[in-house]
Amino acid sequence: MKNSMKCVVALLITGSVINGSTAQTTSLTTAERQEIINQVKQAVLDSLHNDNNPQKETFKHLTVSGYLETYYSYDFANPSNHVRQPFVYSFNRHNEVNLNFGVIKTSYDNKKIRANLGLMAGTYSNDNLAAEPGVIKNVFEANAGFKLSKTKQLWLDAGIFSSHIGFESAIGKDCWNLTRSLMADNSPYYETGVKISYTSDNEKWFVSGLILNGWQRVYRPDGNNTPAFGHQLTWKPNEKLTLNSSSFIGSDAPDSIRVMRYFHNLYGMFQFNDYIGLTLGFDIGIQQNSKGSNQYNPWYSPVAILRISPSEKTAIGIRGEYYSDAKGTIIATGTPNGFQTWGYSINFDYNINKYFIWRIEGRGFTSKDQIFMLNNAPSNHNFFVTTSLAVSF
Structure with missing residues (x-):
């Protein structure tokens, strides 16, 4: 082995081989030099493809992904502080180019x-x-x-997760509209806790149970030691149909003034063909008026989204929605009728290539009370236009 290494070094430097026993130098032909180089290459490749190589075993289960979405939004209310609306939690800056969301993610999964x-x-x-x-x-x-389980897809996970509630997420390219719906922006995007989950052998059923720190919480609120619970049940018999039920039970207040919150999310996604899809969703929740009370304040929100894909590179999303929170449990307005608001939007998507997507959307709100501003005066209406450019890998 020692003499072989000498041969390789000598070959690379001088094109000659050292004879270890006689300390003489033997010149090699071009064909002989190429043969040794090929042997070295093959040895390196064999080492990299060796299944017993621990480094290879680790890296083959490791993936790195990223997503970045920049945007510009113009709100015709023209807010001087550049904050569009207090009940919107994504794409919420007015009249400035900004980063809505950028993430770099590393995942490891060896099936165990x-x-x-x-x-x-x-x-x-x-x-x-x-x-x-x-x-x-x-x-x-x-x-x-x-x-x-060795034979079933039964897992126990703990930490910070994306929410088990709803069909929208922070990853814009996976959503049919540029901006998120009212129900998505006002229910958890993330959660912290422990969950047990099961996927059926035919992958048509998914069920999970969760113990959580609270309603979109990493840290519990001070004085809150009440565990929160949730469930998720998903049925996906084929690529054209998905039905999902998710829930949350818990409190988001200190135990001294604990008020219980009960919430359920239901949605269905229907892909009729390669060109037309429909998503229907409905959120409903109730929360106690006060600790120990039998009186509850309700809120609810339906949404319908139609997606039309004229080609592989283009898509159109049309959304209609309503959000009713008369008592201000989730969205406080301080007005007589609370937050009772209709929403509508239309967006156009263009997939530049497999990495980049450009989108533009017009969206409006109409509320029962004058909770918006327009031309420096209270208004029932709000309208804005948003465009974004996203890249993923």
């Missing part, structure tokens, strides 16, 4: 253990994690889990 770590930045994280301290504002995901 798995882990995810994602770090993020942008106005999305600033708005949604405003109550969280320090560096936690920049954590998109941080969780780990292990498989509980």
